[in-house]
Amino acid sequence: MLILTCPYCGVTAEETELQPGGEAHLKRVGPGGTDEELEAYLFDRKNAKGVHFERWRHAYGCGRWFLAARCTVTLQVFGTYKAQNTHPPSDIVDSIRAARPDWTPDWTTT
Numbered sequence: 001m002l003i004l005t006c007p008y009c010g011v012t013a014e015e016t017e018l019q020p021g022g023e024a025h026l027k028r029v030g031p032g033g034t035d036e037e038l039e040a041y042l043f044d045r046k047n048a049k050g051v052h053f054e055r056w057r058h059a060y061g062c063g064r065w066f067l068a069a070r071c072t073v074t075l076q077v078f079g080t081y082k083a084q085n086t087h088p089p090s091d092i093v094d095s096i097r098a099a100r101p102d103w104t105p106d107w108t109t110t
């Protein structure tokens with residue numbers, strides 16, 4: 001069973017109290033985007049085996065969307081964070097690196 005803590009209200013809830021929202025950190029395509037970019041936005045997903053970032057909604061609680069970092073193989077949760085973040089906070093990245101030393105983020109920091 002997947003158990004996540006809502007970063008807004010602090011309630012720890014089972015996945016039956018939450019609504020999954022798919023992959024996190026997707027970038028929307030603007031009006032000037034190509035058909036290929038729109039198709040990729042709509043359909044291309046990483047479907048990762050291992051570390052994965054997802055959207056969840058605290059459906060039977062505060063109702064807010066948040067993001068979770070977890071392992072899709074073991075269900076280990078590395079942490080949850082507010083949906084406004086464009087990338088996971090450093091404390092979550094550190095806990096992922098501690099558990100999975102070979103993991104590297106697929107985003108670049110500037």
Ligand SMILES: [Zn+2]
Nearest residue numbers: 006009058062
């Ligand atoms: Zn909540």
